Amino acid sequence: MAWTIAWKAARPYARCCCRYARIHRAIHRFGWFWRLSGHGVHHAFHNLHALSVSATHPLETLFLTLPMVLLAGLFGAPAEAVAGAVVLLVVDGTLAHANLRMDTPVVNWLFTSSNQHRRHHSQVFEDSNSNYACNAILWDRLFAPTALMTWNRPASALANRRSGRC
Numbered sequence: 001m002a003w004t005i006a007w008k009a010a011r012p013y014a015r016c017c018c019r020y021a022r023i024h025r026a027i028h029r030f031g032w033f034w035r036l037s038g039h040g041v042h043h044a045f046h047n048l049h050a051l052s053v054s055a056t057h058p059l060e061t062l063f064l065t066l067p068m069v070l071l072a073g074l075f076g077a078p079a080e081a082v083a084g085a086v087v088l089l090v091v092d093g094t095l096a097h098a099n100l101r102m103d104t105p106v107v108n109w110l111f112t113s114s115n116q117h118r119r120h121h122s123q124v125f126e127d128s129n130s131n132y133a134c135n136a137i138l139w140d141r142l143f144a145p146t147a148l149m150t151w152n153r154p155a156s157a158l159a160n161r162r163s164g165r166c
Contacts, residue, residue: 009084012077016068016085017136021143023063024132037063043128048118053097053134092135112137 027039034040038057045052056064072082092111095102102113112133120131133139 005080005084008078008081009088012072012081012085013088014136016089017133018139019067020064020135021133021139028129043121048097048099048114048121050094050098053093089135096134110136110138
């Protein structure tokens, strides 16, 4: 039974991560979406830490969670699958923003480690526009492999914001 719940949670988790990476890329690409979503609140931290994952503007939270809620309701996803997916998203997002070394090949290939996400929070504009998948780095591997790198420099948030976008 535990494997059944894990499998049911893995599917909405993977779908949500893919949608989130696409929405996150759009937030960074379009200045109006950057400003509307308030994503700059999240990038205002100078160092990554586990608490910075929850520092988001309410509109950004709506943009990121609404698709999962609507699709789960539309397709009748079981409550335990949605709850399991949410737990995976929260734990994975927290670890991606934590100031921890997680240089494990499996973690770095499938899930976003803090070293990979640190690049996304770089002060260098070109570097900060990469590694959009905050949970499953697999989506960046599939859709933007040239931008995928780990980052060993200290993270800082306020990148060069050209025309109001990251």
